[in-house]
Amino acid sequence: MKIATIKTPDQVIIPLQQHAGAACNPLVRVGDTVSIGQLIGDGEFRIHSSVSGEVTALSEMPHPSGKDVLSVVIETRNGEKKGIKPEELHAGTIKSIIREFGIVEPNGLSTISKKVDIDTIIINGTNTGDLSSNAALMLDYPSEIVYGLKALMESVGAKKAIIVIELNSEALHVMRTETIPDSNIKIVATPTYYPAGTENTLVKKFTRKKVPRGSTPEDRGVLVSSIAAIKALHDAVHDSIPMIAKTVTVAGAVRSPGNVLVEIGTSVKHVIDECGGCSGTPVKIVINGAVSGAAQYSDEVPIIKTTSGILVQTESDINREPPAPCINCAWCVDECPIGLMPHLLYGYADSAQFDKCAELYISDCVECGMCAYVCPSKLPLVQIIRYGKHGVAEMGLETVEVEV
């Protein structure tokens, strides 16, 4: 599994929001010449230009979130790579490195959010469904990932790290060989499970620490990070390259699917074309995985820092079965990684009984989509639960602990 490179597009659209929180302020104007790695947006997370060229527009452009977002449009021109001066790496500054080099976790957050004592680092190296970028990164850059992980461990003072990899992943052997000299980095093989990306379930499964509602794993001394962020950390610390490209899995109805390295801001259309184009008529384009990804209304949306996969679906891939009544099969209850009662939440939210939704902890739902995946009645569980969450938030209903 080799990560392929694709042709740099003629134009990139770099949104000033590629993370959770407030959008960055643009630092360039229309007509400015920018070079690779140049800072173009500043704020809570920094944004750098992924190409060299000229800024042709600064306007609201399509974004994978579905909303139009203020973006810097750059017409590419070949140019020299311009890095940022390497910084001294010691405890306390890792947070600033992450900010300066614009490293964003796949969930849109920063790797470190607070200044707390970290004991264990968990790296999620699992892949789900159509996404395989984690395995591809580990196969292609095992030593870089270990380097990045060690840098992170050293700077936060973590004594041990766990890399979670599926049992059947090719990367398992590679990473095991790579980490033999380090007794404090443990490779944990796990059967494929879903959703692997949920922090609290990872922490509970691999450190047996419970993360109470309202707190983060960091409060329990556990830092959860991702292969993509660790690789970006290596690039930042070792080569002074900010996060300007992303490894993306292209899957589904494309002629040559696989993992490709894509400059931030490249349109989905360009990536698909570079992967041989669509085989068959594309009906749906999904970013970040078939189960919990987001469907796109346009193929003009750019690849951003949180993008890890593009899935092209044709009509035969889409289930348009109308919903049937719930038959209480309890499959959703068995699948829910959080331990919620999805079918009850669905029923209460559908009838706008938001107080009942709050009592059943609706806001704990991580929207992994597993309940709606297994549902034999094909109920739009996630859609209605989102409505319920909105209703609970609107009415200011706190999740109350009920005596049962």
Next chain:
Amino acid sequence: MTYTISPLPHVKSRESVKSVMWGTVAALIPITIAAIYLFEFPAIKIILVTVIAAVVAEIIIYKAASQPITIDDGNAVLVGLILALLMPPSISDHIWVPIIGAVFAIAVAKYIFGGTGTLVFHPALVGFAFLLAAWPTYMGAQSTVISTPNLGSFSDILIETGAGRLVEASPVLVLLGGAIVLYKRYVDRRVALSATILLILLILITGKGWQLPYVLTGGFFLGLIFLAADPITSPVTKKGRLIYGIMLAVLILIQLHFGAYFTGMCFAVLMMNVFSPLIDRSTIPKPIGGK
């Protein structure tokens, strides 16, 4: 180019209500064939008439109520088939009895309680209980029709020549169908396994070893796997399903003690159906991270 947008997930499992219902019907085919092999024409007559009665009743009732007709989801066929399998072969001389049972099951237990998904009692069991109460002699309520497989000989487990009901024709084939639906999760594993294992353990512990053969019949396997663990009428919480299975086993043991065997099991399941919502309500789990 316009693309379809929808909330997640963008893939869905192939299982549907139809596949669950028809899959359960398919799992009952082996025992149906065994019943036909053992009882010949009366069995064919009972099964065909009961299934058709259930389907026709559903069409007429739902049409009269201007409700969408959903016989293609297989629920009416499943109810009819299970009800037919609960009949003694001699009922073919009074074929109006299972017809009334099927109509009662669909009209009262299914339609009045809101149809598939909201019903409280298993329709086939309701139909059976109604017939048993109304025409006990035709339904073979007398103890003479209890089948007791001889554990010593294998042929009795495979084909039970002393079977008193269609379903008792072959315990092994009911178990085979049960294994399929348990594997496919068409019925609830926790309920079926906890009830079956605990019941056998309880019988062994209480020292009434003579009762064990009474339980290892096609009727009991159908009751514990297909009826008690039916998804619609059993609880949904993980803990609740175990409690349901345990309570059911205890209830069946009490019935056994008073000499009610197959019918006792059926009434135990119906009784447990009542508790299902209560068990659910009191076993809502705390999500991870909850206090």
